[in-house]
Amino acid sequence: MLESFAARDELNEVVKTRVVKSCELLDAGLRLYSNTFERLHDAAGVLAENELKEGEALGGQVYSVAGRIMALRSFGKATFFHIMDASGRLQCYAAKEVIGDEAYSTFRKLDIGDIVGVVGHMFRTKTNELTLECHSVMLLTKSIRILPDKYHGLKDVEIRYRQRYVDLxxxxxxxxxxxxxxxxxxxxxxxxxxxxxxxxxxxxxxxxxxxxxxxxxxxxxxxxxxxxxxxxxxxxxxxxxxxxxxxxxxxxxxxxxxxxxxxxxxxxxxxxxxxxxxxxxxxxxxxxxxxxxxxxxxxxxxxxxxxxxxxxxxxxxxxxxxxxxxxxxxxxGHTPDFYNDYTAVQKYIRQRGEKVIEGEKLAKLQAKLFDLDxxxxxxxxxxxxxxxxxxxxxxxxxxxxxxxxxxxxxxxxxxxxxxxxxxxxxxxxxxxxxxxxxxxxxxxxxxxxxxxxxxxxxxxxxxxxxxxxxxxxxxxxxxxxxxxxxxxxxxxxxxxxxx
The missing domain is CATH 3.30.930.10 (Bira Bifunctional Protein; Domain 2)
Structure with a gap:
């Protein structure tokens, strides 16, 4: 896998690091592109359903959500991360003691841009933010390229148009x-x-x-x-x-x-x-x-x-x-005497830098006059x-x-x-x-x-x-x-x- 990417001129260190991670995940027996996860809920729906809930009332429902990782903050044995689907963003929490040592070790190899499926229940953080505590995290799609910096985004307009998928x-x-x-x-x-x-x-x-x-x-x-x-x-x-x-x-x-x-x-x-x-x-x-x-x-x-x-x-x-x-x-601001004078209008349009075809009808010249003024x-x-x-x-x-x-x-x-x-x-x-x-x-x-x-x-x-x-x-x-x-x-x- 690494050799196939190395043959490309655009390979950089970030891509190389992600390819190495992908190889490690493959060696560990994981699929990089899986389609077996059953998504039952979306981010906006989960947040709306729990907006008014507090305390123990939050833990009664297990949710199954999928989306792209847009942010990661790791604290050793626990990680907060955000996933985004078409409906919005949802904060998630993965703890080593909950998902297990092996699963957490695998999770730590994931990157911003990867698409994952998460299963878990909702709780509120100390700052009162609704968060999904993961019972499991499944890699669905490995992202090889890094997303633009979240604070700067895609500043190059032409790149935004060429790579609309990233722009979105x-x-x-x-x-x-x-x-x-x-x-x-x-x-x-x-x-x-x-x-x-x-x-x-x-x-x-x-x-x-x-x-x-x-x-x-x-x-x-x-x-x-x-x-x-x-x-x-x-x-x-x-x-x-x-x-x-x-x-x-x-x-x-x-x-x-x-x-x-x-x-x-x-x-x-x-x-x-x-x-x-x-x-x-x-x-x-x-x-x-x-x-x-x-x-x-x-x-x-x-x-x-x-x-x-x-x-x-x-x-x-x-x-x-x-x-x-x-x-x-x-x-x-043109008088009828002017805009009905073929020679005068033709000269004026040429002075304004517009093309005039020889023999062009007066009406077409008047239309160009309209476009200009x-x-x-x-x-x-x-x-x-x-x-x-x-x-x-x-x-x-x-x-x-x-x-x-x-x-x-x-x-x-x-x-x-x-x-x-x-x-x-x-x-x-x-x-x-x-x-x-x-x-x-x-x-x-x-x-x-x-x-x-x-x-x-x-x-x-x-x-x-x-x-x-x-x-x-x-x-x-x-x-x-x-x-x-x-x-x-x-x-x-x-x-x-x-x-």
Whole structure:
């Protein structure tokens, strides 16, 4: 065993010492990795059951608990130690005179990080701390690597992301973030079901990349000898279900976009998209306010939360609604004469260090202007609506002004959280917009939509008037857990391999 570890370059003295201990335990006839212990109780349950008990009342029940050793204090013939399971921590006490000389000698070879099963009864120490006095201690898993120092933990952020399993063990806040994430998703699902939406599943491998403006990942299916794309959005499939007669559908899904990595972007991320027949984008604004207020109250205990030192009010009725062009003027500080001047906007964007594609439409330049001078200022919840038609290829045109669409994006803390619109259900208009997107793709725009003939065929059967929305779950979790980076709320974020 020692030789197999010694062959590794990373072997250090601590690991070597633990390997030697493991060899000694093996020589003594012990199993290092056993699965015969019967766990009947958890740490939190044991503590709760005995919280109000005193004296002899504590000794009547024998408990069987398993967990990882997180602390050890030895006093010669007795040792106090803490074990941790998913429910919490429990102090334990092992005495030589109780478990026996041989068992105690074996116990003394155990280390912080080892997983053990303990059987015993409860008592209170002189400091009145509930403690389990062990009748027996059984090694279940030997830990070869040492856990980080309990006072310093994992300080290197990249190591925290790469070794999330260790981060979860030694950083209570990390575990709390992911417990909240689980609760948010659960409450999200309950809310949608209570509103009458049906949860469905759509393909993650698609022959045509569509449903969003993004660069896809591609792969190849050998049996069919065809190129496929990892889903960038489920939109076009969910809207097929509206054609098929479903009227309220949602999907909590994984999407993949071949884009940069930042504090707000991970190539693999979670979205919820939902579609509602006979509804409009304003209906979606109303349900979104109800949803976010519900989630904040359920998960955080209040509709007022704090994000990076800023107080955010998610209560219904506190949300702002501003049109796209009004936001350029009233929030961005640009006059209509400026933001409608193609040359002036193009020059300004380049001066700000942003890329401009030759021949890019004015609406796309205005969107970049919005990203630069409006989005960072949208701290409280803002619905920005009536986006230009040229940058909304799947959205319904506004009846009064066909140059804009009945679409909104939701911004909170200076970042986009959701995108929604009344759906375009005119197959002729949709085909013309797809053709414009294909032209942009041929001109070098990797994020432009492709022509999806099967989706157009579905529209030709007739899709009812409807509205749909996509909400970024990861960014929502960031907001509700006060996390500055998306990597804090994804268990295993994508990282560049270590050489």
């Amino acid at each position: 063990l030694v950083t209570p806040r990390t575990k709390e973030i992911f417990r909240k994430r689980i609760k948010v998703v659960s409450e999200f699902r309950k809310f949608m079901e209570a509103e009458g939406f049906l949860e469905v599943e759509t393909p993650m491998l698609q022959p045509v990349a569509g449903g969003a403006t993004a660069k896809p990942f591609s792969t190849h299916h050998n049996a069919l000898d065809m190129k496929l794309y990892m889903r960038i959005a489920p939109e076009l499939y969910l809207k097929r279900l509206l054609v098929g007669g479903f009227e309220k559908v949602f999907e909590i899904n994984r999407n993949f976009r071949n884009e940069g990595i930042s504090t707000q972007h991970n190539p693999e991320f979670t979205m919820c998209e939902f579609y509602w027949a006979y509804a409009t984008y304003t209906d979606l604004m109303d349900i979104t306010e109800r949803l976010f207020a519900h989630l904040a109250q359920s998960v955080c205990g209040s509709t007022t939360i704090t994000y990076q030192g800023q107080e955010i009010n998610l209560a219904m009725g506190a949300w702002h609604r501003v049109s796209f062009y009004d936001s350029l003027e009233k929030i961005g 409006v989005e960072p200022k949208l701290i409280q919840p803002h619905f920005i609506y009536h986006y230009p038609t040229d940058i909304s290829p799947l959205s319904r045109r506004n009846d009064d002004n066909p140059n804009v669409t009945d679409r909104f994006e939701l911004f909170i803390t200076g970042r986009e959280i959701a995108n929604a619109f009344s759906e375009l259900n005119d197959p002729v208009d949709q085909r013309m917009r797809f053709e414009a997107q294909v032209a942009e793709k041929e001109a070098g725009d990797d994020e432009a939509h492709s022509m999806d003939e099967e989706y157009l065929r579905a529209l030709e059967y007739g899709m009812p008037p409807a509205a749909g929305e996509g909400i970024g779950i990861d960014r929502l979790i960031m907001l509700l857990t006060d996390s500055p980076s998306i990597r804090e709320v994804i268990l295993f974020p994508l990282l560049k391999p270590v050489n």
